[in-house]
Amino acid sequence: MSATVRSSLPPRRVVRARELAVIIPAHNEADAIAETLDALSRQTAVPRRVIVVADNCTDATGYVAAAHGADVMVTRDNTDRKAGALNQALAALGGDAPPFVLVVDADTRLDPQFIEVAMAALTADAALGAVSGVFVGERPLSVLQQFQANEYVRYGTQIRATGRVSVVTGTASMFRTAALRDVAAARGDLLPGTRGDVYDRGAITEDSELTLALKTCGWRMVAPDECVCTTELMPTWGDLHRQRVRWYKGMLDNLREYGVSRVTLRYIGQQAMILVGILTIAALLLLTALSIAAGTFALSGFWLAVGGVFILERVITVWPGGPRARLLAAAVLPEIAYDIALQAAFVHAVALALLRRDTDWNHVTAHETPLFVPSS
Template sequence: MKLSNDLRRKPLAQAVEEPRSPVRVIAIIPAHNEEIGIAQTIDSLRRQTQAPDQILVAADNCTDGTVDIAKAMGVEVLETWDNTAKKAGALNQALAMVLPGLQPHDVVLMMDADSRLNRDFVAAGMAYFEHWPLRGGISGSYLAADHPSRVALLQKIEYTQGLRTVHRRAGRIHVLSGAATIFTVEALRKVAEMRGGSVIPGVKGLVYDESSLTEDYELTVALKRVGYDPRCAADCIVDTDVMPTWRDWRIQRLRWQRGTLETLFTYGFVEHTRKAWAVQAWTYFRTIIPVLMLMIWSYALIFEEVAFHPFWLLIIPVFMLDQLVATWDAGWRARIYATLIIPLWIYEAYQSIAYWKALHLALRGGEKEWLT
């Protein structure tokens, strides 16, 4: 199999001398009331060129037809018990069920119930581990599914531009995507063994931190803390649903950002979080730049003589071209939105509000809410 350039850049001399092929692949799908998309998710696993040896749906407090659909499709279903930790709790119960029977070089694929994999996802992920087992986790390259709403289109633009940046950085990522990520059993066990100590917070023996609002980000940091170098693979493609309304988008982004901040507060300013702290500092600084510029322009208009220089108009087409190129793979509707620029500015303004609200929630502390 041909490996993408993103992960092929690391010399083979740095890999193990005798790479071993994973013996088994176990796919785990956490699902809470996912009757609409669960069949397509399972079907995408069954259509793999290298199909998983076992598919397990971790049905968490489902009140719809998720369990019946999964069983009708012939996959194994675990109905969680006494779980109040949402997705992290469901995943921990599923892992407690499968990990004891696996070998260290086996792999576990965790994917959301609203995602679909490309046909070579599993085979490509296993090929990476064969050469670089110390990755620990290989994240899929997540693409936003098509949806007619404007907010969905803006998310598609965001995902496309973000993925382009990740691929240009040789697959280095902020978070192993919950949409679909493959882990080695050895890496998951190491995290579980070291939880509750000075390196990784949480409850010893659990893979996922059940107190985290963003369990996928927290696990990414944990893997880095114990010596792994997780990446995103350009040829492991996963198509995932996005939020169809502004209300759903706001709730999701509050959870994502608050969970990220709380994870950083928990770990502190350590070797494997310093870049993340810098990213957050820059993120919040960026949100106040428009306000600062508005203040400067207002002052100039009121107290100084303002001269217009046509030269600065040349910047606009350059910026438009950059946005067009970065958004090209998202389709013609996205290209129009990106070229207009203003829709993206509005979207970033909404993002900024969500960031500051999440910071307030994270600093306030108290009982944590699960914001889906």
């Protein structure tokens, strides 16, 4: 008597090109693009059309992408970084653009149900302009990367607890094409930028700027639990500092461009709270040092209890990250040092914003190989 063998894989369907286009902007991502494309092929809703936008590449990004079944588009004379590359790709879709567009970073892997869940959310609610991914870090290889992984887990916990999406993440988000067209039509008038552009060429953090643009145009956004995407973690303190300075300064620049409005008030408040946090930590460290120097430092039951609650909160909010995440959170002091490093990056970003100086684009360099040339 033969036994029936059931597959453990989830049911799969192919998402037709007229339903969804996947766009992957890539600058020298030959080392990462294969895993990103493989993750797309494992989706419960497999996209038929995947476009890798090879932007000023000097490595084998295009070759690797083509070998994995993607269409490769090479940008032309793009000097506007990721925003310019995405604008060219979206313009190439033209009037034949499908109702949904998924933008994925070249070093990001999607969980298997991402596309299916995101499309279902957008289909069910006509007021939704975007479905943001909930990003988590790749497997940490150092304490520094574990700090970042813990930070990302906490961000996911915050989204689940509040239901609010602060930024439509650039790592992986799906958009309603009609919402992107609204943004393009409002550029140069209601929104900063050049009319016809979806992404503002002048923004160094295009994801946070597009978030403000979508909200200003009246579109809502969500981040379902199933829409998880795994992204890279910075390998060195220098890489981390440069990344965060760009993130912070990008938001500060965006808020200066948009001014005070119903949409920006909450974001302005967030920046103010970061400053309050910096001042609080500085005052705490100063007062502790002075009390130790004066010989008056003493532990009290009340503050020990407060500290215990603080430790408990730190551990609970990273619980999904596993034992290493919880152990690092329970140690407290290392994460406080990490927070101070992030605050230093914020102060650096504020200084650059006040001086109207630009910051470098942080890219973890891949190996240099010949430029991809598409076949005729």
